[in-house]
Amino acid sequence: MTLPHGFVVALDRRTRVLDGGRALLGGTPTRLLLLTPRARALMTGRTLSVRDRAGAVLADRLLASGLAHPLVTELPPNDAQGSVTYVIPVRDRADQLDRALAGIRATTADAPVIVVDDASREPAPVAAVAARHHARVVALPANLGPAGARNAGLREVTTPYVVFVDSDIVLAPDTVDVLLRHFADPAVVIAVPRITALPGPDAERWLGRYESVRSSLDLGGQPAAVRTGTPVSWVPSACMLARTDGLLKADGFDAAMRVGEDVDLCWRLTADGGRVRYEPAVYAAHEHRVELVDWFRRKAVYGTGAHPLARRHPDNIAPAILAPWSAALLVALLAQRRWSLPAAGGLAAVATVSNARKLQGIAHPLPQAARLTALGTLASLTQGTALLTRHWWPLTAVGCLASRRMRRATAVAAVADVALETLGRGPNPIRLDPVRYAVARRLDDLAYGSGVWLSALKGRSTAALRPRIVWPARPRSPLPRERAGRRTAARPRRTPTA
Structure with a gap:
């Protein structure tokens, strides 16, 4: 089965076009896709309209990797409306x-x-x-x-x-x-x-x-x-x-x-x-x-689905998915010692060098690698914040009773959480004052986290509470361009930030 002629895809807003269109960087997990001259000729700016088999193959690969999405406004109406x-x-x-x-x-x-x-x-x-x-x-x-x-x-x-x-x-x-x-x-x-x-x-x-x-x-x-x-x-x-x-x-x-x-x-x-x-x-x-008790109860019910999902999909339910370096970075920052910031910086530097090696197929890989590391660090901090205030909040509450550092980390996480969400809204501002928004956000976390813990206790399993560490694949040599056959692009490579 192939995509039909006239099917249009557009690159995801986070996909970066590098080296004059020779390479695409993006997707989830992050991939580097090196395009042959034939493949580049199929693209019109950031869009691709399928006109032949080669275009269908490239469009399908872009969709499968998350580098692009169907441009639904440009697709013809489906003739199955009555079906x-x-x-x-x-x-x-x-x-x-x-x-x-x-x-x-x-x-x-x-x-x-x-x-x-x-x-x-x-x-x-x-x-x-x-x-x-x-x-x-x-x-x-x-x-x-x-x-x-x-x-x-x-x-x-x-x-x-x-x-x-x-x-x-x-x-x-x-x-x-x-x-x-x-x-x-x-x-x-x-x-x-x-x-x-x-x-x-x-x-x-x-x-x-x-x-x-x-x-x-x-x-x-x-x-x-x-x-x-x-x-x-x-x-x-x-x-x-x-x-x-x-x-x-x-x-x-x-x-x-x-x-x-x-x-x-x-x-x-x-x-x-x-x-x-x-x-x-x-x-x-x-x-x-919108009634507080009903709303809180429903959020908790959502959380109770965690253990049933963990039994059916044990590899997918983790509350956080981290690379080894980002997990170590979170631990270093949570320790709040004199060595924490230098250690975090060192880990980020190692990750940047590793990313740059994976990007050897493009010109100037280091700036792109630094950008990927920065995005990976932000994603890791966001996941760490969610662990403290949402998925692990009962453990966090116990830790706050015993540790000043834990109280400080939790306060920073709670404030940063709301600040990042507020700033990230752009043209769609939150129509609620920061105090009430913060209260609702924390109640949301308490309710959902309670549901997760109830399901874990009922199922006698911590599977829904354990983060997953994703180890990088074995390093491979730089990817060559692919010229032969009907295929239109080199194989994508995953970066360590995935």
């Missing part, structure tokens, strides 16, 4: 269901819609709402949870594509049509929009404002290939468009999981070679929880 079935799992919540169905019918009047009633306590209102919007109801005799309810709906789907929509979601008019364009790539199994806050009075409350910029379901404004170990390692099933046969082949969602079933599905599909795309050019609005 979509909507599946909505619901338990009670008839008012939200009415709103969700109204949004769907405003976009498409005749698409099949299946409402899966997951053993509602009051099924009559749900059935009445579904009938008013000409939706079919599949009533379950026992409560199966979101995963089981979606599977029940999936088994009734006869169209090539299925859209899972939660009852507290309101679809934008063009969301499904735009997501369908991703399926021109035959490897794509799932495409998901950005989940934003549903406008309304609740969104203006302080937790509503926090959720509008820090929701667990909002994965940011940049497109991404969804893969483990990357900034977007999963996508929520609150709104998800998928190939019906691809999900059936994967046996759908894991019905034994009441939470984290979407993470598990993404990881299983990508492990089997499927592609999952996150597309923030379109969105679905979600009614966030």
